Amino acid sequence: MKLSPSELLVLQTIQQSGGISRKTVADKTGLSQASITKISKMLLEQRFIVEGNRIGSGQGRKEVLLYPNPDKFYFLGIDIGGYRVRLALADYNLEISHEHEYLMTEFDEREDVLQELMMRIDAFLNESGRTHIDAIGIGVTGIVDSGRSRILNIPNCNGWDNLNIVHEMERRYRCPVYLEESGRAMACGEKILGKARDIEDFIVVHIAFGVVAGVFINGQPLRGFNNVAGLLGHITVDDKTYRCLCGNYGCLETTVTYPMLEEEYRNKQGDGPRMLDAYGMNNKNALDVCITAGKSIGVVLSNVINLFNPAMVFVGGPVFDHFPLIFEEVKRTILLRANRFATVGMKLAKSSFHDRQGIMGALALAGSRCLTEEIERLEVRGS
Numbered sequence: 001m002k003l004s005p006s007e008l009l010v011l012q013t014i015q016q017s018g019g020i021s022r023k024t025v026a027d028k029t030g031l032s033q034a035s036i037t038k039i040s041k042m043l044l045e046q047r048f049i050v051e052g053n054r055i056g057s058g059q060g061r062k063e064v065l066l067y068p069n070p071d072k073f074y075f076l077g078i079d080i081g082g083y084r085v086r087l088a089l090a091d092y093n094l095e096i097s098h099e100h101e102y103l104m105t106e107f108d109e110r111e112d113v114l115q116e117l118m119m120r121i122d123a124f125l126n127e128s129g130r131t132h133i134d135a136i137g138i139g140v141t142g143i144v145d146s147g148r149s150r151i152l153n154i155p156n157c158n159g160w161d162n163l164n165i166v167h168e169m170e171r172r173y174r175c176p177v178y179l180e181e182s183g184r185a186m187a188c189g190e191k192i193l194g195k196a197r198d199i200e201d202f203i204v205v206h207i208a209f210g211v212v213a214g215v216f217i218n219g220q221p222l223r224g225f226n227n228v229a230g231l232l233g234h235i236t237v238d239d240k241t242y243r244c245l246c247g248n249y250g251c252l253e254t255t256v257t258y259p260m261l262e263e264e265y266r267n268k269q270g271d272g273p274r275m276l277d278a279y280g281m282n283n284k285n286a287l288d289v290c291i292t293a294g295k296s297i298g299v300v301l302s303n304v305i306n307l308f309n310p311a312m313v314f315v316g317g318p319v320f321d322h323f324p325l326i327f328e329e330v331k332r333t334i335l336l337r338a339n340r341f342a343t344v345g346m347k348l349a350k351s352s353f354h355d356r357q358g359i360m361g362a363l364a365l366a367g368s369r370c371l372t373e374e375i376e377r378l379e380v381r382g383s
């Protein structure tokens, strides 16, 4: 069924709230209490929303909170990284019910990676018992075209160039498909589901086997002319070091990713325990590698902070999760290097979903865009 603009507005307000009273919906939307009563009655009957517990105490009238009905819509999230592909199925509240992951190397020998991916999605949906999904969100650690319909390239992975993924998946699964570069998807996840809900200007940086970043300015993701804004991993930190896959020398990505930290440590240490174990034993070489990496990330972020003046910088991924010293060194370097007027009140924090930031971002894309696009279509039609 088609909803009217006011009905969609009310539904979106309830969806973004995590539990909200009718009165607060009226305050937030500017609609009258009578309209909210009528609309919420219809949304309850059509099972878009459900009622929760009564809240409030004392003499006043107790209010019933409204929630999105988790079973109304189902979303598929796909997180395509340089190392693995993750799939997750979530309900309307973006609670994950099923999850699966594959290594990127499993796609290496395939003639048609897209067909292979869709076959695996079919098997995944089959296993989860779901025959229909309402929207798909895809985050990809690579380059996405400005129309956000094609994957242009995934560094280091063969067969993923110029892939018309949105069109093919929309045809196969008969639902809207939203494609985004993964740093931007992660930032969307932080904005919609995480700690950045009320923040307009922020940056999310995730470091694992690669470096990805998403920048939000004035509440909108920064895209740039070619949809590649945020290539933090390819900012030069030391042009006298290794050559990067991009062709440049000394990119941040050639020094601070998980495998590069291991390699640096191995160069210093020779034989002995793994970097992670050595770090746990306060091994001097492991700590040195962390300090150098933290400085590089901190210098790059200081430049970014001077340029964009974010209110918050969120960092995540195994590099930060496993080596807390890197986080501390990044913080110290930013305080030393970034402009002091830019860092007044600015906070550096861990991102909300750690290792799962990518898949949560993909699900957030599906869940939020699905409804937002419907509203935009109505607004265009109405204007």
Ligand SMILES: [Zn+2]
Pocket: 233, 234, 244, 245, 246, 247, 248, 251, 253
């Ligand atoms: Zn590079």
